[in-house]
Amino acid sequence: MQHDLIAQARTWLAEDPDPETRDELAALIDAGDTDELAARFAGTLQFGTAGLRGELGAGPMRMNRSVVIRAAAGLAAYLKSQGQEGGLVVVGYDARYKSADFARDTAAVMTGAGLRAAVLPRPLPTPVLAYAIRHLGAVAGVEVTASHNPPRDNGYKVYLGDGSQIVPPADGEIAAAIAAVGPLGGVVRPEDGWETLGEEVLAAYLARTDAVLAAGSPRTARTVYTAMHGVGTSVLTAAFERAGFPEPVLVAEQAEPDPAFPTVAFPNPEEPGAMDLAFATARRTAPDLIIANDPDADRCAVAVPDASVEGGWRMLRGDEVGALLAAHLVERGASGVFAESIVSSSLLGRIAEKAGLGYEETLTGFKWIARVDGLRYGYEEALGYCVDPEGVRDKDGITAALLVAELASVLKEQGRTLLDLLDDLALAHGLHATDQLSVRVEDLSVIADAMARLREQPPTALAGLAVTSAEDLSRGTDRLPPTDGLRYHLEGARVIVRPSGTEPKLKCYLEVVVPVVDAPGLPAARARGAELLAGIKRDLATAAGI
Numbered sequence: 001m002q003h004d005l006i007a008q009a010r011t012w013l014a015e016d017p018d019p020e021t022r023d024e025l026a027a028l029i030d031a032g033d034t035d036e037l038a039a040r041f042a043g044t045l046q047f048g049t050a051g052l053r054g055e056l057g058a059g060p061m062r063m064n065r066s067v068v069i070r071a072a073a074g075l076a077a078y079l080k081s082q083g084q085e086g087g088l089v090v091v092g093y094d095a096r097y098k099s100a101d102f103a104r105d106t107a108a109v110m111t112g113a114g115l116r117a118a119v120l121p122r123p124l125p126t127p128v129l130a131y132a133i134r135h136l137g138a139v140a141g142v143e144v145t146a147s148h149n150p151p152r153d154n155g156y157k158v159y160l161g162d163g164s165q166i167v168p169p170a171d172g173e174i175a176a177a178i179a180a181v182g183p184l185g186g187v188v189r190p191e192d193g194w195e196t197l198g199e200e201v202l203a204a205y206l207a208r209t210d211a212v213l214a215a216g217s218p219r220t221a222r223t224v225y226t227a228m229h230g231v232g233t234s235v236l237t238a239a240f241e242r243a244g245f246p247e248p249v250l251v252a253e254q255a256e257p258d259p260a261f262p263t264v265a266f267p268n269p270e271e272p273g274a275m276d277l278a279f280a281t282a283r284r285t286a287p288d289l290i291i292a293n294d295p296d297a298d299r300c301a302v303a304v305p306d307a308s309v310e311g312g313w314r315m316l317r318g319d320e321v322g323a324l325l326a327a328h329l330v331e332r333g334a335s336g337v338f339a340e341s342i343v344s345s346s347l348l349g350r351i352a353e354k355a356g357l358g359y360e361e362t363l364t365g366f367k368w369i370a371r372v373d374g375l376r377y378g379y380e381e382a383l384g385y386c387v388d389p390e391g392v393r394d395k396d397g398i399t400a401a402l403l404v405a406e407l408a409s410v411l412k413e414q415g416r417t418l419l420d421l422l423d424d425l426a427l428a429h430g431l432h433a434t435d436q437l438s439v440r441v442e443d444l445s446v447i448a449d450a451m452a453r454l455r456e457q458p459p460t461a462l463a464g465l466a467v468t469s470a471e472d473l474s475r476g477t478d479r480l481p482p483t484d485g486l487r488y489h490l491e492g493a494r495v496i497v498r499p500s501g502t503e504p505k506l507k508c509y510l511e512v513v514v515p516v517v518d519a520p521g522l523p524a525a526r527a528r529g530a531e532l533l534a535g536i537k538r539d540l541a542t543a544a545g546i
Helices: 002-015 019-031 034-040 065-081 099-112 126-135 170-179 200-212 233-243 276-285 318-331 347-355 397-413 418-429 445-456 519-544
Strands: 052-055 088-093 116-119 140-144 153-160 223-226 289-293 300-305 313-315 337-341 358-362 375-380 384-386 431-440 465-472 486-490 493-499 505-514
Touching: 002 019, 002 034, 019 034, 052 065, 065 088, 065 099, 065 140, 065 153, 065 170, 088 099, 088 126, 099 116, 099 140, 099 153, 126 140, 126 153, 126 200, 126 397, 200 233, 200 397, 223 233, 223 276, 233 397, 276 289, 276 300, 276 313, 289 397, 300 318, 300 397, 300 418, 318 347, 318 375, 318 384, 318 397, 318 418, 318 431, 337 347, 347 358, 347 418, 384 397, 397 418, 418 431, 418 519, 431 445, 431 519, 445 486, 445 493, 445 505, 445 519, 493 519, 505 519
Parallel strands: 088 116, 088 140, 223 289, 337 358, 337 375
Antiparallel strands: 052 153, 140 153, 289 300, 300 313, 375 384, 431 505, 465 486, 486 493, 493 505
């Protein structure tokens, strides 16, 4: 066994094109570190609907140039099997470790396989890549990013020519093509022959961002902005300048790209502590709102002044921002379909119904939301918003930020705030309170065990609310294809449990709906909502054994 492992590692070492990972692997072989080698050679990173994502390092269970070259070769073979020989593949990348290398390798493999490749001019937001695919008439796109994962991770996200991320069966077919790639020496990788795009593709994207705003709308909201050490700053500030908003005050410590993400434990606005510097900047400068992007700027977080909370600033939940943007688009006379994933708040459906608009619920992820026929607006509770589906068929943290700033400006002109509009929505539709129980694990078997336990012994009540129906989503429903998840409907509440598709986490999404008769009843409704959410979280953790 040990001999086989060392032999496997030596075979990998012989064809690794990266001096850094070669040295790393050679050191492990020389040290006889079989535990670490076993972890790296326990299988291969699985290519799925999120593409690839994992920790950087040598070996098939890590993200590295060898893995990326194989992925690119498999994608090229798949595209050619679909009759796309000679088609254009656009490649974008963020500012993480190795991102530029992975982008260059992808362009080289595509060129060697007889496709055309074009690489974005520099590290740019993921939505710029999603836009460029449709803008340039590409047959596919690749974004090298690990989004909001820890610093040691990177990833590989694949889009097809419609500008949206891959879904089954394409993901399985691409995975099979990757598995069929032979020795790396047989993958043709020329030194040149692809195009490096100029700034005109970014200029076209920025010109398109104007489309999300209403002509002549107020543009007075003042913002504090953080890019969370990612690639958002230059693009967001350019978009705000074009639109005529006041120049955002930058969180200086997090404004420039830095793959080490030195000021945050996790570069995700939802993680505890990640927004602390933004809050401190806001307390000094007193803006109307705080806007944050994640490192590849496809997500948008919003915080607002709130005298009732410690520090005077409160992060809005993704569901709250999702409802606010929907209400704003309805007020502007939007037509079309509003869509969200099953883990997002049911409030969107009520807003759409009252406005006489279409409404669709999809599986988790924008790869599904973006495919809804007639889509006008889509969102997901994890801070993702698609506000211009004709331009970007994916979540876009730049255009979402513009739309939030427009809404804040409209309300400011009326002497009102985003919190006032949330109150209006609660009075019109009931108070929809949401929360999440999220458990990060070292051992993935913990997640499998929790799911098995819930399937074998589903809860009959949570927080004193009877479970009225339980669905195992792995069997699919009349409206949803199968996915690994569980959904419980309770009297006035809903719970969904699923493994994360991109991180080692078990995620439980909770929602309660509390009726509200009048404005004076809002505080009591909020207190009741918080009490129920805490109780559901407690009882669900017990039921799942986590």
